[in-house]
Amino acid sequence: MARYQGRIDAELGLGDLIIIVKRVEDGGDGSVVVHGPNLVTPRNWMPAGTVFHEEPGYLRFEHEDREELLEVWVEEEYHRHPQPVGLTGTLVKLGAEQEFSDRIAQQTWILEDGLELVEREYRTPAGPVDLLCVDPKGQAVAVEVKRRLVDTSALWQLKRYLAHLNQDPLWAPKGVRGLLVGPHLRKPCRLHLQDEAHIKFIRLGFEDLS
């Protein structure tokens, strides 16, 4: 049985739990996760920097700075296994959006004939444009890359960028258009795109890149 108070109030009824306490004294960061019998996401958790206090049948996890508190009442403890941390393994990820975007940046012609990269992560007040390119006519092309799914929010994200780029004296004169790039276009977004003369979708998956 547990209670969390902080960003919300939450009560967790009696049931089996697995609690991982990543204690600072043991080499952890002070975070805590409380798992139930299913789901990938924990039932309760506490962020890094949490302090652990214990009394018989009662566990208290407190994060003073954030004013968060997690209490667990233990009716029966099946098992406990303290274990100081020896080694933290390094995690390497390949094929996330960063790499997808990298690869496209190196072969922008795959998007459109003669398209050339100007800058990656070009900063606008509304956020960074994945790829800023120019076409053979010298018109700026803002490219928003999604590794999985291009939906309406991606379209609006790109429209925000375009709105800002069209204020930029460097690009505004010739106008700025946009490209949405990803392996799949959601239908509502496709419909919306019909009304967007200056934005096109280009279907491209990881497997299409060399």
Next chain:
Amino acid sequence: MARYQGRIDAELGLGDLIIIVKRVEDGGDGSVVVHGPNLVTPRNWMPAGTVFHEEPGYLRFEHEDREELLEVWVEEEYHRHPQPVGLTGTLVKLGAEQEFSDRIAQQTWILEDGLELVEREYRTPAGPVDLLCVDPKGQAVAVEVKRRLVDTSALWQLKRYLAHLNQDPLWAPKGVRGLLVGPHLRKPCRLHLQDEAHIKFIRLGFEDLS
């Protein structure tokens, strides 16, 4: 040491791990989480429906439908504790967006004098409007509630709804305007709002509601 292949490729180097296997045979849903010595989020995981296979020093978690595979090579096993699930506790959350929205729905006058609720979760093709209201003049008011932070994406979300409502013969004649409600307005959104004559922000936190 672990390797994940599926939505991406990931390799996790040698290090201490805690693995929770929520086996179906034990009452779980077949999901798996692999935790390192820090962070709330697991280093690796597998979704519900994963099948577990084991050989000495080697754990294999496979999800055939999704074509995902997680392999773990065990150099030294500190401990293992099998435990069938007895009871799954019920989790009750208070103070999430649902309740925030509920409370506002019961006192829409707190947003504007004379504002009356027409419908909650009013469906448009672009998604559900949190609160659809009418003002004393009979004009429709679409309200988008955010429990934490009102940012640009919330603004565009509301604009999508307004675009659809302004096509609706029931509301279009008198025009439809919008309200963004939340405890905090991000600056880029505030700047953007200056150009939106028909959308206003109302600062309102959980603590302002009775």
Next chain:
DNA sequence: CTGCAAAGAGGCGGC
């Protein structure tokens, strides 16, 4: 610190 967006996002509810 704020702002912004990705994540192997997960999970939920609606249609």
Next chain:
DNA sequence: GCCGCCTTTTTGCAG
């Protein structure tokens, strides 16, 4: 199944 959206999102990064 697709779609939209909330999450105690968490995490990372840049200005």
